[in-house]
Amino acid sequence: MKYLDEFRDGKAARKLSAEIKSVVTKPWQIMEICGGQTHSILKYSIEELLPEEITLIHGPGCPVCVTPLELIDKAIAIAQREDVIFTSFGDMLRVPGSKHDLLSIKAKGGNVKMVYSPLDAVKIAENYPDKNVVFFAVGFETTAPANAMSVIEAKRRGIKNYSILCSHVLVPPAIEALLSSKNNNIQGFLAAGHVCTVMGYEEYFPIAEKYNVPIVVTGFEPIDILQGILLTVKQLEAGKIEVQNQYSRVVTKEGNISAQKLLEEVFERTDRKWRGIGNIPSSGFKLKDEYSDYDAEKIFKVENIETEESPLCIAGEVLQGIKKPIECSAFGKECTPERPLGAPMVSTEGACAAYFHYGRYRHPEPALPSGRLVSES
Amino acid sequence: MCLAVPGKIVSIDESNPELKMAKVNFSGVSREVCIQWLDDVKIGDYVLVHVGFALNKIDEKDAEETLRILREMGDIEEENS
Amino acid sequence: MKQNYEIDFSTGLSCPIPKSDYEHVLLAHGGGGTLSHQLISKLFFSQFDNEFLNEQHDSAIFNIDKSRLAFTTDSYVVQPIFFPGGNIGGLAVNGTVNDLVAAGARPLYISAGFIIEEGLLIEDLWKIVLSMKEAARKSGVKIVTGDTKVVDKGKGDKIFINTSGIGIIKEGINISPKRCVHGDKIILSGRIADHGIAIMSAREGLEFETAIVSDTAPLNELLDCIEKFGDKIHVMRDPTRGGLASSLNEIAEIANVGMLIEEEKISILDEVKGACEILGLDPLYIANEGKMIAIVDKEVADDVLIEWRKKELGKEAEIIGEVTSENPGTVVMKTTIGSKRIVDMISGEQLPRIC
Numbered sequence: 001m002k003y004l005d006e007f008r009d010g011k012a013a014r015k016l017s018a019e020i021k022s023v024v025t026k027p028w029q030i031m032e033i034c035g036g037q038t039h040s041i042l043k044y045s046i047e048e049l050l051p052e053e054i055t056l057i058h059g060p061g062c063p064v065c066v067t068p069l070e071l072i073d074k075a076i077a078i079a080q081r082e083d084v085i086f087t088s089f090g091d092m093l094r095v096p097g098s099k100h101d102l103l104s105i106k107a108k109g110g111n112v113k114m115v116y117s118p119l120d121a122v123k124i125a126e127n128y129p130d131k132n133v134v135f136f137a138v139g140f141e142t143t144a145p146a147n148a149m150s151v152i153e154a155k156r157r158g159i160k161n162y163s164i165l166c167s168h169v170l171v172p173p174a175i176e177a178l179l180s181s182k183n184n185n186i187q188g189f190l191a192a193g194h195v196c197t198v199m200g201y202e203e204y205f206p207i208a209e210k211y212n213v214p215i216v217v218t219g220f221e222p223i224d225i226l227q228g229i230l231l232t233v234k235q236l237e238a239g240k241i242e243v244q245n246q247y248s249r250v251v252t253k254e255g256n257i258s259a260q261k262l263l264e265e266v267f268e269r270t271d272r273k274w275r276g277i278g279n280i281p282s283s284g285f286k287l288k289d290e291y292s293d294y295d296a297e298k299i300f301k302v303e304n305i306e307t308e309e310s311p312l313c314i315a316g317e318v319l320q321g322i323k324k325p326i327e328c329s330a331f332g333k334e335c336t337p338e339r340p341l342g343a344p345m346v347s348t349e350g351a352c353a354a355y356f357h358y359g360r361y362r363h364p365e366p367a368l369p370s371g372r373l374v375s376e377s
Numbered sequence: 378m379c380l381a382v383p384g385k386i387v388s389i390d391e392s393n394p395e396l397k398m399a400k401v402n403f404s405g406v407s408r409e410v411c412i413q414w415l416d417d418v419k420i421g422d423y424v425l426v427h428v429g430f431a432l433n434k435i436d437e438k439d440a441e442e443t444l445r446i447l448r449e450m451g452d453i454e455e456e457n458s
Numbered sequence: 459m460k461q462n463y464e465i466d467f468s469t470g471l472s473c474p475i476p477k478s479d480y481e482h483v484l485l486a487h488g489g490g491g492t493l494s495h496q497l498i499s500k501l502f503f504s505q506f507d508n509e510f511l512n513e514q515h516d517s518a519i520f521n522i523d524k525s526r527l528a529f530t531t532d533s534y535v536v537q538p539i540f541f542p543g544g545n546i547g548g549l550a551v552n553g554t555v556n557d558l559v560a561a562g563a564r565p566l567y568i569s570a571g572f573i574i575e576e577g578l579l580i581e582d583l584w585k586i587v588l589s590m591k592e593a594a595r596k597s598g599v600k601i602v603t604g605d606t607k608v609v610d611k612g613k614g615d616k617i618f619i620n621t622s623g624i625g626i627i628k629e630g631i632n633i634s635p636k637r638c639v640h641g642d643k644i645i646l647s648g649r650i651a652d653h654g655i656a657i658m659s660a661r662e663g664l665e666f667e668t669a670i671v672s673d674t675a676p677l678n679e680l681l682d683c684i685e686k687f688g689d690k691i692h693v694m695r696d697p698t699r700g701g702l703a704s705s706l707n708e709i710a711e712i713a714n715v716g717m718l719i720e721e722e723k724i725s726i727l728d729e730v731k732g733a734c735e736i737l738g739l740d741p742l743y744i745a746n747e748g749k750m751i752a753i754v755d756k757e758v759a760d761d762v763l764i765e766w767r768k769k770e771l772g773k774e775a776e777i778i779g780e781v782t783s784e785n786p787g788t789v790v791m792k793t794t795i796g797s798k799r800i801v802d803m804i805s806g807e808q809l810p811r812i813c
Contacts, residue, residue: 117429404732
């Protein structure tokens with residue numbers, strides 16, 4: 001496949017691996033922000049190609065993992081209604097709420113449909129005018145414009161039975177929250193390439209400067225990730241703090257202006273709770289008031305659902321890179337991919353599922369850099 | 378986040394100016410993709426597609442340049458060894 | 459004393475239902491992954507317990523007088539019932555034929571049980587029957603007995619078909635997952651994921667330049683040409699539901715061996731690769747209906763490959779890996795970039811992703 005296969009080339013991967021090994025002299029901790037990057041790192045076992053000095057921390061860039069528990073419970077409450085067809089991307093169907101997940105609601109007779117595009121959900125609303133069609137609008141900035149477009153399309157076509165349950169989260173506030181945390185160990189970032197395709201990367205300059213952290217906008221194929229790591233390590237070794245763009249074949253500094261305009265039209269910033277991390281101010285999107293007819297939370301009056309997380313689940317510390325999944329008392333016992341307690345075990349690129357499926361094979365973790373702050377909990 | 382795949386535009390449908398669509402080919406599979414956010418796309422262009430929407434055009438010159446640099450990396454190593 | 463079961467006196471003192479995390483059966487329980495296995499082993503195996511089931515092979519193998527027979531059953535519930543490359547009828551015959559082949563048996567007789575939803579077009583039923591007739595002819599089996607039931611509209615999803623089959627095992631053939639040992643070579647008869655993607659394209663409206671069709675086919679010829687290697691053929695399996703990865707994992711677990719396979723040796727059609735990319739699916743877990751895995755003594759591996767490649771249905775066969783003693787119960791894959799990763803058992807159904 002053009003523009004995919006070339007970036008999966010084994011020879012190029014080994015060259016980059018050798019280059020990284022020749023450049024590194026000290027231990028470094030680098031976080032890849034995006035779940036898609038984590039998926040690639042695991043699928044191609046990229047850590048095997050890295051020297052021991054480099055530790056990759058899998059960041060919370062997985063909307064599945066960070067969707068707050070209450071939102072899953074709200075989704076389930078809506079999906080259980082007889083007058084609703086609940087539509088969602090495949091990723092969200094197995095995420096556990098307080099008691100159930102969407103797949104088990106389907107098993108009990110709930111009308112839950114998987115879609116590939118939010119426009120498919122709009123089509124369903126058009127085809128079933130006597131049902132309320134709700135779309136679970138989860139995702140980062142990459143998916144937000146598509147979800148916004150579905151609302152605009154529904155409005156344009158006069159479709160009144162379509163709404164979205166919105167759980168959008170934004171990457172730069174999350175990076176800031178991580179970097180400003182007392183327990184932060186992260187020394188370099190691979191920024192999410194597809195988020196930046198939409199948003200550009202101007203937002204990262206002040207962050208890099210404020211926290212003294214190099215940030216490299218990185219793609220998703222193994223060559224992209226290795227190149228992103230190489231650029232980050234080179235900066236770290238040279239004491240540089242810059243924002244670089246590895247994924248330049250798709251990402252520009254300004255991003256996609258038309259898509260950004262769409263976001264401004266439909267959404268406004270709001271505080272959002274990130275599962276396992278807590279509330280991050282101004283880190284999410286919600287529908288503007290003029291689009292409240294399309295806001296499922298308001299329509300179905302599920303604003304007041306409150307929830308409790310499993311006391312055993314340490315998703316928060318795992319998502320922040322403070323603890324490894326194997327340090328969790330429930331890992332592999334009460335919590336497995338078949339019976340997940342928290343989202344990082346459900347999502348295939350969640351850190352816990354990744355350790356469960358792949359980590360058993362790898363050799364023991366490389367030594368962490370000295371000076372690592374002890375977790376306060 | 379997020380799975381986005383490069384594909385080639387094989388046809389364009391601008392019959393609805395508010396929802397411009399294109400048929401995009403991914404290694405022999407075609408899908409309808411919304412290209413509303415891209416200015417100046419033509420048949421034969423490669424675009425990056427996520428959940429049925431084209432996020433951006435692929436800068437083919439830039440891609441070739443990156444690959445050329447990678448190819449040369451190894452040559453330099455072989456010269457030095 | 460705390461009890462976690464209820465005693466049901468209405469059927470006498472029945473056994474306590476095994477503790478399960480699910481009150482209801484989920485679709486994932488039919489997916490071929492760990493949830494399926496749990497359901498089957500905790501509920502069915504534990505109660506039906508006998509020496510044949512405990513072999514955990516697709517077919518039961520037993521002796522009657524001097525003959526060794528294989529007996530298998532399978533049910534077909536595919537939607538849509540007509541898909542590119544075939545329909546549920548041909549699938550139902552080929553699938554059971556292939557289960558017998560995987561036991562090392564020459565398929566002889568098939569039964570066909572139909573559960574038909576009220577309202578199915580007779581013309582559709584006719585097409586299904588013709589497809590079964592053709593499949594039976596191609597594989598040399600006779601459909602010798604059957605049953606037909608009709609259920610109310612809304613209770614049946616058009617048509618379900620169950621086929622059971624009996625085959626005879628030639629002397630010298632001894633196939634069982636437990637015979638898989640360190641040093642064996644793993645051979646795959648051709649490219650993967652065609653069937654699953656063909657089904658999905660019909661369901662989801664994917665268009666292909668070159669039509670992706672199901673690979674459904676009877677695989678007797680792949681057994682016939684290697685029978686001469688006798689008991690050097692250790693295991694055979696057709697990687698259907700759950701794909702290549704699930705089949706290999708099952709065998710590795712039963713035999714308590716490790717496996718090392720090479721991604722580069724596993725062939726996938728470009729269009730199928732493209733479909734997997736855009737849907738975010740891993741082809742290793744996608745169903746096949748016309749492919750066979752053979753795990754054989756390394757002495758005969760190259761010769762088996764030569765024989766398979768002479769056949770239409772084996773012309774793209776490759777040795778994709780070998781059985782190891784490291785990491786028993788685990789399948790490891792060498793990726794296209796040279797690193798190694800675990801190819802784990804999937805827990806439920808593989809879902810398309812956007813993330």
